Amino acid sequence: MxxxxxxxxxxxxxxxxxAATQAEAEMAVAAAVKADAQAVxxxxxxxxxxxLKAAQKALAAKDWDTAAAQAALAQALxxxxxxxxxxxxxxxxxxxxx
Amino acid sequence: xxxxxxxLTALAACLLGGAAPAPASPEADRTAFQAFFKxxxxxxPFADFGNGPYAVNAPMRKQWEEIMQFPPYDFALDEGKTAxxxxxxxxxxxxxxxxxxxxxxRQTFPYFDTKTGEVVTLDLAINRCRVANGxxxxxxxxxxxxxxxxxxxxxxxxxxxxxxxPDDPRARAAFEEGKKFFYSRRGQLNFSCASCHASxxxxxxxxxxxxxxxxxxxxxxxxxxxxxxxxxxDRRFTTCSSxxxxxxxxxxxIRYRNLEYFLSYMSNGVPITGPGTRP
Amino acid sequence: xxxxIRVRAQAGSTSxxxxxxxxxxxxxxxxxxxxxxxxxxxxxxTVTFVHGGKTVLTANxxxxxxxxxxxxxxxxxxxxxxxxxxxxxxxxxxxxTLTAKLT
Numbered sequence: 001m002x003x004x005x006x007x008x009x010x011x012x013x014x015x016x017x018x019a020a021t022q023a024e025a026e027m028a029v030a031a032a033v034k035a036d037a038q039a040v041x042x043x044x045x046x047x048x049x050x051x052l053k054a055a056q057k058a059l060a061a062k063d064w065d066t067a068a069a070q071a072a073l074a075q076a077l078x079x080x081x082x083x084x085x086x087x088x089x090x091x092x093x094x095x096x097x098x
Numbered sequence: 099x100x101x102x103x104x105x106l107t108a109l110a111a112c113l114l115g116g117a118a119p120a121p122a123s124p125e126a127d128r129t130a131f132q133a134f135f136k137x138x139x140x141x142x143p144f145a146d147f148g149n150g151p152y153a154v155n156a157p158m159r160k161q162w163e164e165i166m167q168f169p170p171y172d173f174a175l176d177e178g179k180t181a182x183x184x185x186x187x188x189x190x191x192x193x194x195x196x197x198x199x200x201x202x203x204r205q206t207f208p209y210f211d212t213k214t215g216e217v218v219t220l221d222l223a224i225n226r227c228r229v230a231n232g233x234x235x236x237x238x239x240x241x242x243x244x245x246x247x248x249x250x251x252x253x254x255x256x257x258x259x260x261x262x263x264p265d266d267p268r269a270r271a272a273f274e275e276g277k278k279f280f281y282s283r284r285g286q287l288n289f290s291c292a293s294c295h296a297s298x299x300x301x302x303x304x305x306x307x308x309x310x311x312x313x314x315x316x317x318x319x320x321x322x323x324x325x326x327x328x329x330x331x332d333r334r335f336t337t338c339s340s341x342x343x344x345x346x347x348x349x350x351x352i353r354y355r356n357l358e359y360f361l362s363y364m365s366n367g368v369p370i371t372g373p374g375t376r377p
Numbered sequence: 378x379x380x381x382i383r384v385r386a387q388a389g390s391t392s393x394x395x396x397x398x399x400x401x402x403x404x405x406x407x408x409x410x411x412x413x414x415x416x417x418x419x420x421x422x423t424v425t426f427v428h429g430g431k432t433v434l435t436a437n438x439x440x441x442x443x444x445x446x447x448x449x450x451x452x453x454x455x456x457x458x459x460x461x462x463x464x465x466x467x468x469x470x471x472x473x474t475l476t477a478k479l480t
Binding site: 165167168170172173176177180326 | 379383385396397398400443444445447
């Protein structure tokens, strides 16, 4: 649910409120790529990859609005996946059948 | 008074000792694991746990018994037997790479190779055998790899899992890594293997019955109706990851091998039921 | 090459139970591959089971039957040692046949 909330928020903030410029779109995509790189290999989420690819494709097609929106989504998902990995470093112990 | 103080101190120690407890021995883990599933499924004989959903759901079992009169993995099994018995270009064969000529040994895989310091699965061993004899490695997950492992599993049908953890800190670490993987949540859906195959085992996930983790690898490789083809343990690990919306790791990634090591050891004593068929 | 047909035919006192598993892709022609191209139709159209010169079953299959089809049926008569000839023909004109002995 948190993911949904964050991603909706991110999408809402970045999309129709303004028309994104090329610079803004490029920055958003760069931020998303950086966040994705942090996602522990093996816990990259499938929707992160999908959104990132869509953002890069939109950027190449000069669709700044879509690129910025998808990049914001990808970044939010990537950051949440990094949080998940950090939490799980210790949280997994609680689930062990003893 | 003294006893009360003692009890209070003990209680305080328990509450304050928040650090993760030192890992129990693998044997203790296995005993607890097997007890959990025996308690959860009291009607299921221990030896039946290798049959996944069919061991814990009566109507599904009935359908399965019908299908097993003419198992859909038959074609792969024949193909695998022929391939296994065919010599390589250099005149050697698979039998030269394995103990007991490769017959009746599936239940000892995966094992920890103390020479290379890593877990070796049957699939990996098959490809290492091929490469060592000048043959190209097979693709994992399906096709000929599934057919050959199907044949090797068939020769072990009924033999109980007998996985060893040698007295080597690296082996122990591999086991603990596999255990951690099993219990860690991952993917956008935030599930761990345990979420479905321990806490929700026997329950439905859409139209499927979730198989208990105990013995879950015993039936591999499987003909899965969903796939319309054979699949190895790798295939199931990668598709399960995607279903949790976590990017799958490459087949035979060390983390998958460690997971297989953990799951197989937990199932020691459960007879091999592979190759198998699943919905 | 191994046969695509597996048959088990058990003769009872008054009837014979037949089970057959056939290896065939049974492509309907409606499914697309990973590149988005339609996989052309390739499915069995008829399967015949012949015992003692008489056709005991003709199955008219098509795109609705799934991959590696399995069939089970009974016919009157039949004795141990009799022969049962199973033949399939698909929409591309390919065919295979197998002669099995009743057990």
